[in-house]
Amino acid sequence: MSPMSQATNQSWGGRFSEPTDAFVARFTASVNFDQRLARQDIQGSIAHATMLARVGVLTEEERDAIINGLTDIQGEIERGEFNWSVPLEDVHMNIEARLTDKIGITGKKLHTGRSRNDQVATDIRLFMRDEIDVIEAELTRLRDGMIELAEREADTIMPGFTHLQTAQPVTFGHHLLAWQEMLARDHERLLDCRKRVNVMPLGSAALAGTTYPIDRHVTAELLGFDRPAENSLDAVSDRDFAIEFTSFASILLMHLSRMSEELVLWTSAQFNFIDLPDRFCTGSSIMPQKKNPDVPELVRGKTGRVYGHLMALLTLMKSQPLAYNKDNQEDKEPLFDAVDTVRDCLKAFADMVPAIEPKKESMYEAARRGFSTATDLADYLVRKGVAFRDAHEIVGLSVAYGLKTKKDLSEMTLEELQQFSDIIEQDVFEVLTLEGSVAARNHIGGTAPDQVRAAANRAREALAALKGAS
Numbered sequence: 001m002s003p004m005s006q007a008t009n010q011s012w013g014g015r016f017s018e019p020t021d022a023f024v025a026r027f028t029a030s031v032n033f034d035q036r037l038a039r040q041d042i043q044g045s046i047a048h049a050t051m052l053a054r055v056g057v058l059t060e061e062e063r064d065a066i067i068n069g070l071t072d073i074q075g076e077i078e079r080g081e082f083n084w085s086v087p088l089e090d091v092h093m094n095i096e097a098r099l100t101d102k103i104g105i106t107g108k109k110l111h112t113g114r115s116r117n118d119q120v121a122t123d124i125r126l127f128m129r130d131e132i133d134v135i136e137a138e139l140t141r142l143r144d145g146m147i148e149l150a151e152r153e154a155d156t157i158m159p160g161f162t163h164l165q166t167a168q169p170v171t172f173g174h175h176l177l178a179w180q181e182m183l184a185r186d187h188e189r190l191l192d193c194r195k196r197v198n199v200m201p202l203g204s205a206a207l208a209g210t211t212y213p214i215d216r217h218v219t220a221e222l223l224g225f226d227r228p229a230e231n232s233l234d235a236v237s238d239r240d241f242a243i244e245f246t247s248f249a250s251i252l253l254m255h256l257s258r259m260s261e262e263l264v265l266w267t268s269a270q271f272n273f274i275d276l277p278d279r280f281c282t283g284s285s286i287m288p289q290k291k292n293p294d295v296p297e298l299v300r301g302k303t304g305r306v307y308g309h310l311m312a313l314l315t316l317m318k319s320q321p322l323a324y325n326k327d328n329q330e331d332k333e334p335l336f337d338a339v340d341t342v343r344d345c346l347k348a349f350a351d352m353v354p355a356i357e358p359k360k361e362s363m364y365e366a367a368r369r370g371f372s373t374a375t376d377l378a379d380y381l382v383r384k385g386v387a388f389r390d391a392h393e394i395v396g397l398s399v400a401y402g403l404k405t406k407k408d409l410s411e412m413t414l415e416e417l418q419q420f421s422d423i424i425e426q427d428v429f430e431v432l433t434l435e436g437s438v439a440a441r442n443h444i445g446g447t448a449p450d451q452v453r454a455a456a457n458r459a460r461e462a463l464a465a466l467k468g469a470s
């Protein structure tokens, strides 16, 4: 031990002549947040030691001492007995120092042929891989529940909207499958991101590689990585995968916020389309009648913080010269928070969506009230030879009459309708009903109940195929 190492950091204090300023030590330390990577740090170290022994840099005894020591430390951390030290800066040096405490000088050999730069990049990728798998399971659960509800509600009629004005009748199942399509794309983006996460920086050492005869294929295989990263300079400094994950997360949360917004609208007395079970809602401390849709509101609100993390990470990486820079330590907090937020929001939705209780009569009434079959009447006239623009005009006049007399198109008598066109006959009522309107949109991607059932089946198959692929 060098004489200075009492006063300066033990791991790198050799060339320093005065101790680190107390504030600077706190300012530069990351242990308060990167201790979350402890499990992956130990996992990476065990693989590194195993590889070093295989290529003859460590003896088998040294390797075993290191692995046993690290395994004990893992237990200490899990039991909450580990003493995290801010002067030891980060998770890596905390664990290494404890290992040396426990097994003596052999502990100091663990860091042979690596650097904290490739170590931390490896730890975050292992962490992200674990989290992506948990997030994927929640996303799958949500999609499953949504497809099932869509199938159950394939015949349930509601108004479809453009500009939030009643447009044409759709089925509730069709609406739910629209949500499901958004999530299907998110799911693909997540799995695509995982491919680029699962590449191993370890062995890049500080930036240029190492002089020891390491075998990176061995470590990659032990850690379940697809391959070692190609270029050491890139591998220690690349954080694209963090940006890709937060991009995925931002788009997913954008989708969840759209769904949330609709759930909030639909639970209002003004829409009255659905009920959410009490367990997903809270009351008001002052207004006894209130039942607030807090869960979707909060998901809608949390979207903003995830967008913020994406912006933070993009800006963090902007203009960074190769290779590792201390800036990169700032990747962890946004990434951790994005992971936690996505997990929680997906869990909330996966629990809540199957519990949505549609108020079918109320949805039906709303679709009936808004002249939602006006396009169907126009299409009917066109089928009888009227030009579309003329048909549009005829229907416009019928709607104006309906507004004045407070009657929907389907509630008018044949004589009333014939005031606007004598081409209209008794068979018009088949297209003016809501059931007739949705059933007529009977092609792939359309809202007809049979199409919704077929689409639900295809969605289920696509989900199963994706699960099989990952």
Ligand code: ARG
Residues within 6 Å of the ligand: 030, 034, 090, 116, 117, 120, 326, 328, 329, 330
């Ligand atoms: N705590 C650091 C981080 O999170 C670990 C790598 C530090 N490397 C270094 N040379 N200072 O990025």
